[in-house]
Amino acid sequence: MSETVLAQQNSDAILSTDGIPLKQKLARTTRKLRMRAFLLTLPLVLFLVVSFVLPIGQMLWRSVNNPAGSNVLPVFAELIQDWDEQGLPDEPVFEAFVKDLQNAREKREIGKTVGNLATRVNYEMPGTRSLFTGTGRKINKVTEGPYKEALLKINKKWDDPVIWRTLKRVSRDYTPAFYMAALDHKYDDQGKMVPADDLYQIYVSNFGKTLWMSAIITFFCFILAFPVSYLLSTLPMKASNLLMILVLLPFWTSLLVRTTAWIAILQTEGVINDILVFIGLVANDSRIQMIYNQTGTIISMVHILLPFMILPLYSVMKTIPPSYMRAARSMGGTPINAFRRVYFPQTIPGIAAGTLLVFILSIGFYITPALVGGEDGILISNLIAYHIQKSLNWSLGAALGAILLVIVLVFYWIYNKLVGIDKLSFG
C-alpha cells in the first residue's frame, strides 16, 4: 500500500518550467546562494587562517619540534638511535659525530651551527655549551680515526655517557622536553622525568598565580562595575550619557598612558604618597610601596579592565524594565528580596559575559604587569615574553603559550557547562 503511494508521488513530482523536479531546482538555487554568501565571508576566513590559525599552529608545532640534532648532526642523529645507552657509543657513531661537526663548522648555516646544537643541549644539560663550542673550534684538527680517542683527546668530558644519552634524546625530531620544562620537570641522568629542583621551579607556581590574580581582578571589577552599570541604566538620559562618557573616555585612552598614569599616582614619590606625607599620615622615610608589586598590578589591571565588565552589564540591565522591580515591591517584597529574586537573576547573562571577558583578558595580560608588576606581580605572559625576547628559548615560550591556550579553553568549557555560552550577552 505505502509503496504504491510513494511511486505515485514520484511520478507526480512537480516539475519546473525546464523539466527539472522543483525540489531539485530549489536545492540547486539555495546551494548557489549559500556559495555566494560563503564567498562574501571568504576574506574574513582567509584573514582568520593567516592571522590566527597559522600562528597558533606554528606555535604548537614549535613547542614539540626538535630540529637542532638532526639539522646539525644529520648522520649521527640516525646512528645514535640504535645505541643501547650502555657505556659509550661505538666507533662508527663517533666517526659520524666528528664528521657532522666538521661539516656544520664549515658551512656555518643559520640554525645549523655547532652553537645551535650547544644551545639546545645546554637546555637539558646546563654547563655543556662550552664543551660543544670549544670542541667545534678544534674539530678540524681531527683528520683520521680512531675518532673516539681523538674526541676524548680534545676534551675528556666526552667520556661521560650522560652527554651521549642527552644527545640521543636531542637527536629525535620531536620532544616533550619543552613541555616538561614548562611544567617544572626535567630529565635526570638516566633519562627519566623528574621534578626540577625546588630552587628552579617557577612556571607551575606562576600559572597558579596568574589564575589567582585574574580571579581577584575579575572579582574587584564585578564589585565596582555592578553599581556603576546600574546607575548607567537607570539614571535619566542626560546624566547617564555624561556618566557613560566618563566610563568610555579611559576606555579609549591608550593602555600605556593609563598604566604610566598609575605609576605617577602610586609610586613612592608619587601623588598618593605625597598627599599622605603632607597630611602627616605617613612619615617621609616610610612611604608605602604600592607599585612594582602584586598590589600595583591588581590596581591598574582592575582599572584598565573595568569597562569590559561595565559595558556588558549595562547592556543587559538596560533591557530590564523598571516595572519588574516596582511590581515586586508592590507585591510586598522588601527591597533586598526584590533585588535578589527579581532583578539580580535577570542580570546574570551580563555578569557571565563580563566575568568571562575580564578573566580571559587578565590571564593573557602583558604590558601592565611588565610595567608595574615589579618582581612578584608578573604574570605568565611576562615569562613567555622573557623567553621570546631575552633567553631566546622560543620553544619553551611556545610550550608555555600552548599550556596557557589549553587553560583558557578549559575555562571556556567549564563556563559553558555552568552558564551556557548561548546565555552570554554582550548587549
Added chain:
Amino acid sequence: MKLSKLLLSTVVASGLMAATSLANAAGDITVVSWGGAYTKSQVEAYHKPWMAKTGNKIKSEDYNGGTAEIKAQVEAGNVSWDIVDVELSDAIRACDEGLLETIDASELPDGADGTKAADDFLEGTLHDCAVANIVWSTIFAYDSSKIKTEDGPKTVADFFDLEKFPGKRGLRKNPKSNLEFALMADGVAAKDVYEILGTDEGIDRAFKKLDSIKDSVIWWEAGAQPPQLLADGEVVMTTAYNGRIFNAVAGEDKPFEIVWDGQIWDLDLWVIPKGSKNKELAMDFLKFSTGTEPLAAQASYISYGPARKSSGPLVGKYHNKDIDMGPQMPTAPDNLTNSVQNNFEFWADNQDQLSERFNAWLAG
C-alpha cells in the same frame, strides 16, 4: 694666466663633481649601541669623524643588550642593524650560532705608533666575529650628599651591609655580575670567584648573600637608569656601569662617588649581524672606529678604557673639563686592586640555568 684659471676651475669643478658622485654613492648604516652617555661618546668620537671623512650617514639606535633582536633579524632574513655594540659573552654565543659575519682581524689598521693590529689590541679583545672597542666595568656608586665620603662605603661588603648603610640598593636585573658581586662581598677572593661559582654550593652561597638585601633592592635594566635612581633618591647605592656614573659626575655635576673595590670588568665589542645589507660600509666603520685616535677620543667623553694599547698615551682630559681621564678608567692600576674580569665562558655555559634560578628567586 687665463689658461691656468681655466685649468683651475676645471679641476675644482671636476673635484666637486667627484665629491657629489661620492656622496651619491655613499650610504646609510645603522649603528646600534647602549644609549645615553655611552652612545653620545661614540657619536662624538666615531660617528661624526667617520661621517665627515666618508660622507656616509649613520642612523643611531639604542638597545639594552642581549642577542634577541639580532637573532630575530637574521632568522627572518631582514637585517636592519648593520653594526652592534655587544658584551663579550653575547658576541661569542652569537658567533657560535652563526648569527654574525666573521671579521678578519688582519684587515684592521695598524696602531698610530706603527704596532701591528694583532699586537696593538689588548689580549682577548679580538675574536672570530667581534672586535673590542672598550673596557668597561660594573662598579657600585653612592650619593655623597646623602652618605659622607669619609664614612661612606669602601668595600663591596659594605654594599650588602644594611645596618651600617640603611636604604634601598639598585642592582641589574640579571644574574650576571650580581652573583660575582655577592660572592666577593661574602669574602671570596676575586681570583676564586668563578671557581666557587662553578659549584652548586657556590651558587647557593651567592644567592644567600643576595637574599640578605633582596627586600631592599630596586632592579634596573637600562644602563641609564642607575644614575637616575641615585639622583631621584630612590636608592642610596647602586651597581652601575662606571662610565655612566662618571658622566653624571663630570657632565651633570652630580655628587656621586664610585667604589672600585670588587669591580667586574668586561669588554664591549662591535659585531656585524650576518646578512647586513651594508656589510662593506659597516666593516669600514668598524675599522675606522677601532683605530688608535677614535678610541682615544672616546675616552675623553666617557671613562671607558680603549681596547688598543696605542690609544693609552693619547688619553688626556675630559672633553670640556679639567679632569684627568686616566685614573677614571677601569684599567687604572689603583682601580684594579680587587677586581675580576667577567668570565664569558662561564656565562655562556650557565646563563640559561642561572637566569632560570634567578627568575624563580626574584618571583619567590
